[in-house]
Amino acid sequence: MENNKKNIPEGESPKPAAPKPKPVEKVKKEKPKPQIFLLSSSPHMATVDNVPKIMWTVIAALLPAVTFGVYNFGFSVLLTITASVLAALATEAVVNKMRNKEITVSDGSAVLTGLLLAMTLPPGFPKAYAALGSIFAIGIGKQIFGGLGYNIFNPALLGRAFLQASFSVKMTTWVAPNTIDAITTATPLGSYKFENIMTPYFDLFMGNIGGCIGETSALFILIGGIFLLIKKYADWRIPVSYLGTVIIIGGLFWIIDPSQYPDPVFHLFSGGLLLGAFFMATDMVTSPVTPKGAWIFGFGAGVALVVIRLFGGLPEGVMYSILFMNGFVPLINRYTRPKYFGEIKK
Amino acid sequence: MAKKITLSREFLKGLWDENPVLRMLLGLCPALAVTNSAINGLSMGLAVIFTLVMSSAIISLARNIIPKEVRIPTFIIVIATFVTIADKMLAAYFPDISKALGPFVPLIVVNCIILGRQEAFASKNSVSRAVIDAFGMSIGFTITLTILGSVRELLGVGTIFAVQIMPDSFEPWMVMVLQPGAFLTLGLMIGISNWLNAKRAK
Amino acid sequence: MTKSYRLILVLTMTAILSGLLLSFLNLHTKPLIEAHQNNVLKSALSSVLPNSVKTEEKMIENQQFYFGYDKQNRMNGIAFLAEGNGFQSKLRILVGMDETLTQIVKIKILEQKETPGLGTKIETDPSSKSDSEWFPNQFDNLNVQQSISYVKNQEADKSNGEIMAITGATISSKAVVDIINATLNKNREIIRRNTDLTAVSCPAVAGVSENVIIPNLIAEDSEIIVIEGKSYYINRDNSGKVTRVAFTASGVGFQSRIKVLVCMNPDFSEIQSLRILEQNETPGCGTRIIKDIKNEMGQEWFIKQFNGLKVTQPVTCVEKSPKKSNGEVQAISGATVSSETIVDILNNSIRNYRYSYLKQKAN
Numbered sequence: 001m002e003n004n005k006k007n008i009p010e011g012e013s014p015k016p017a018a019p020k021p022k023p024v025e026k027v028k029k030e031k032p033k034p035q036i037f038l039l040s041s042s043p044h045m046a047t048v049d050n051v052p053k054i055m056w057t058v059i060a061a062l063l064p065a066v067t068f069g070v071y072n073f074g075f076s077v078l079l080t081i082t083a084s085v086l087a088a089l090a091t092e093a094v095v096n097k098m099r100n101k102e103i104t105v106s107d108g109s110a111v112l113t114g115l116l117l118a119m120t121l122p123p124g125f126p127k128a129y130a131a132l133g134s135i136f137a138i139g140i141g142k143q144i145f146g147g148l149g150y151n152i153f154n155p156a157l158l159g160r161a162f163l164q165a166s167f168s169v170k171m172t173t174w175v176a177p178n179t180i181d182a183i184t185t186a187t188p189l190g191s192y193k194f195e196n197i198m199t200p201y202f203d204l205f206m207g208n209i210g211g212c213i214g215e216t217s218a219l220f221i222l223i224g225g226i227f228l229l230i231k232k233y234a235d236w237r238i239p240v241s242y243l244g245t246v247i248i249i250g251g252l253f254w255i256i257d258p259s260q261y262p263d264p265v266f267h268l269f270s271g272g273l274l275l276g277a278f279f280m281a282t283d284m285v286t287s288p289v290t291p292k293g294a295w296i297f298g299f300g301a302g303v304a305l306v307v308i309r310l311f312g313g314l315p316e317g318v319m320y321s322i323l324f325m326n327g328f329v330p331l332i333n334r335y336t337r338p339k340y341f342g343e344i345k346k
Numbered sequence: 347m348a349k350k351i352t353l354s355r356e357f358l359k360g361l362w363d364e365n366p367v368l369r370m371l372l373g374l375c376p377a378l379a380v381t382n383s384a385i386n387g388l389s390m391g392l393a394v395i396f397t398l399v400m401s402s403a404i405i406s407l408a409r410n411i412i413p414k415e416v417r418i419p420t421f422i423i424v425i426a427t428f429v430t431i432a433d434k435m436l437a438a439y440f441p442d443i444s445k446a447l448g449p450f451v452p453l454i455v456v457n458c459i460i461l462g463r464q465e466a467f468a469s470k471n472s473v474s475r476a477v478i479d480a481f482g483m484s485i486g487f488t489i490t491l492t493i494l495g496s497v498r499e500l501l502g503v504g505t506i507f508a509v510q511i512m513p514d515s516f517e518p519w520m521v522m523v524l525q526p527g528a529f530l531t532l533g534l535m536i537g538i539s540n541w542l543n544a545k546r547a548k
Numbered sequence: 549m550t551k552s553y554r555l556i557l558v559l560t561m562t563a564i565l566s567g568l569l570l571s572f573l574n575l576h577t578k579p580l581i582e583a584h585q586n587n588v589l590k591s592a593l594s595s596v597l598p599n600s601v602k603t604e605e606k607m608i609e610n611q612q613f614y615f616g617y618d619k620q621n622r623m624n625g626i627a628f629l630a631e632g633n634g635f636q637s638k639l640r641i642l643v644g645m646d647e648t649l650t651q652i653v654k655i656k657i658l659e660q661k662e663t664p665g666l667g668t669k670i671e672t673d674p675s676s677k678s679d680s681e682w683f684p685n686q687f688d689n690l691n692v693q694q695s696i697s698y699v700k701n702q703e704a705d706k707s708n709g710e711i712m713a714i715t716g717a718t719i720s721s722k723a724v725v726d727i728i729n730a731t732l733n734k735n736r737e738i739i740r741r742n743t744d745l746t747a748v749s750c751p752a753v754a755g756v757s758e759n760v761i762i763p764n765l766i767a768e769d770s771e772i773i774v775i776e777g778k779s780y781y782i783n784r785d786n787s788g789k790v791t792r793v794a795f796t797a798s799g800v801g802f803q804s805r806i807k808v809l810v811c812m813n814p815d816f817s818e819i820q821s822l823r824i825l826e827q828n829e830t831p832g833c834g835t836r837i838i839k840d841i842k843n844e845m846g847q848e849w850f851i852k853q854f855n856g857l858k859v860t861q862p863v864t865c866v867e868k869s870p871k872k873s874n875g876e877v878q879a880i881s882g883a884t885v886s887s888e889t890i891v892d893i894l895n896n897s898i899r900n901y902r903y904s905y906l907k908q909k910a911n
Binding site: 382411412413416419420423424426430437438439503520524 | 551554558563566663664
């Protein structure tokens with residue numbers, strides 16, 4: 001317990017962190033790893049999980065998809081990823097220094113943010129801008145709120161939103177996989193939305209398609225995602241409710257008019273949905289702490305995603321759907337707080 | 347009112363200690379909405395200088411005539427008159443700026459800075475003091491808006507007052523001239539000013 | 549009592565003074581503001597109708613039109629305002645077109661507040677070193693026989709009404725195209741309905757009103773016989789032998805009823821000639837079924853195709869290189885619906901009239 005407590009003041013826990021201004025007491029019974037930060041009465045139980053371990057495990061879970069991205073789009077994306085990660089680490093260190101706080105570079109959270117951000121960038125994206133996105137993600141997205149555990153929005157997605165709003169043309173220029181001269185192509189969602197062309201399911205599943213560096217292969221993301229769920233470092237309710245909502249609502253529209261709306265399988269495997277559902281929506285800091293809250297969070301994000309994809313101006317909506325629901329997390333936490341024993345309903 | 351304050355202090359307080367945007371967080375609507383370029387920020391500021399100084403002068407002159415019960419309607423009529431003058435003059439002589447500022451010139455009427463200064467200062471002080479206070483406040487407002495507009499224009503377009511500053515290879519950060527850029531920049535500016543104040547207080 | 553008098557007095561005086569001041573100001577600024585607005589419109593008009601020496605404003609069916617005239621006072625262009633919603637703001641576009649409303653001369657974006665740096669490229673694109681107004685300039689001399697469409701990441705075919713969308717601002721580009729298309733369609737309708745206002749100097753539109761002249765095909769000596777409720781116009785030679793049977797038939801074209809007069813051999817095997825008696829198709833598009841001013845095969849190439857056409861099998865409409873022996877005619881590109889309507893009218897009516905006529909003859 002002593003050992004774990006050291007991590008608490010920085011609020012680094014991706015699990016419901018104690019210093020978070022959230023009403024987290026009493027909810028831990030239902031959380032996968034409730035022991036660490038439980039502010040309940042005794043008995044307490046020590047655990048070996050801590051922030052660095054969780055972060056590095058998540059990074060490991062991302063490696064299959066990253067490796068496939070490098071294989072698919074060539075060596076240069078490795079440089080993009082490196083630039084993004086290094087910039088994230090540097091920003092973390094500099095801001096820590098400025099705030100006179102302990103340097104938290106080695107806990108892996110900055111690496112994870114940089115890596116996730118890079119994975120959501122198009123393969124040909126300039127490295128300098130990738131680094132800029134990381135600086136924004138860590139500086140504005142995380143540290144300005146007070147560091148890990150205090151941020152409202154997923155830092156990597158916030159960095160991406162910044163890049164999307166700043167360099168929208170570069171952020172939507174895609175190259176075809178396995179090409180030497182970077183032939184531009186459209187993402188499956190883009191070709192569906194603007195040209196009404198379907199992409200074969202097998203290519204979608206394997207990842208032989210245009211798209212962001214780390215989002216194309218459903219297979220490799222699933223491998224990492226399921227690993228995370230088994231390790232219980234991600235709340236299974238969030239991907240289940242998020243993906244389930246997309247399948248159900250997307251499916252309803254598909255049943256209503258198959259000629260106009262894509263089928264749920266296409267929804268599921270195209271774009272960054274799987275990456276978002278397993279690795280971003282489940283970010284422990286920016287997702288609800290209660291099980292009921294997790295269901296609501298996933299449902300809301302799913303609805304937002306389908307609405308953006310089918311009726312919005314953009315072909316893809318994973319980023320905005322998750323950021324949108326991030327904003328609701330404090331509210332969700334408040335209204336799904338379990339009653340303590342003996343509490344009388346007001 | 348603290349009469350001991352010298353006139354120069356009365357002027358300077360608007361620039362920093364009581365800066366309407368950075369310290370009092372007044373008039374944020376135009377500060378956020380029109381500052382996508384330095385020239386827009388400056389022209390908005392100039393319109394506010396005109397309106398605030400003229401209204402303050404008139405209100406201060408008439409402060410002993412205006413009955414307490416109808417002071418707010420009277421202030422509003424006076425302010426609205428000068429705002430309309432500013433709006434019409436802009437439309438007649440600087441149509442491009444008038445187009446760029448859109449509805450925000452007429453909306454100066456409801457800008458808290460102006461009504462606030464009448465209520466808190468002009469209606470209780472002599473004309474010279476009121477005018478100096480109005481100049482200080484509105485110049486503080488103008489400087490803040492111009493800086494805000496310059497930063498956004500520099501990063502979002504690569505120019506300041508339409509003069510190319512950034513090298514050709516610079517890719518503009520589009521977000522800075524969009525609405526989020528206004529919030530980001532203003533937030534950081536308020537943060538920096540707080541930080542400077544905290545440092546000075548030490 | 550004196551207190552409330554004072555309240556009223558102060559407020560009233562303030563309001564009166566303010567009102568006086570503002571009225572004087574208005575006297576001074578109003579002409580300036582109006583002159584400015586007029587200048588904006590004037591310079592915009594002269595840029596979208598560069599060949600006109602004078603323009604005339606006309607309100608037709610609540611829609612403002614600006615007709616441009618050349619030195620001989622002939623109408624040589626029509627301009628109108630197109631308004632609609634873009635990505636995030638209202639767009640106002642002044643569209644200058646030729647007098648037949650089939651070709652855009654130039655457009656000018658009068659008002660837009662799209663996303664700076666992206667959607668604003670519909671007006672100017674500072675990032676393009678060669679031509680900062682490349683997007684609006686694409687509309688120069690754009691052929692719009694039907695409607696404008698946009699393409700992405702490929703060369704646009706200007707003769708086919710295509711323009712290239714702005715990368716990263718597809719929605720704004722699409723909005724410009726949609727707004728112009730919608731307004732153009734509406735305005736074509738209005739111009740067509742009010743043809744006599746403009747007919748004198750508007751050839752394609754004038755063609756519409758020409759169709760009321762029934763050709764002298766039905767000779768005065770032709771007799772009318774009625775078989776099973778159908779009217780036949782019969783012509784005989786001196787020996788009394790039937791040389792020609794004619795009848796009228798109609799159907800719904802692209803946007804109007806089309807009525808034709810069909811003259812046939814007495815055995816109904818061949819069309820002698822075809823005339824269109826009535827139509828109100830899209831000026832410059834569908835109206836080419838009677839008059840195609842721009843075709844080198846002659847203005848009436850379409851209906852002339854039917855002269856001597858064998859109709860022992862149904863007539864078909866093909867896109868190009870028709871075989872007359874197979875009963876094929878060529879459709880007007882850009883007016884396929886109107887062309888096909890005529891073929892359908894023919895096929896249906898010939899079958900019908902042939903059956904009744906031959907049955908009667910056999911008896």
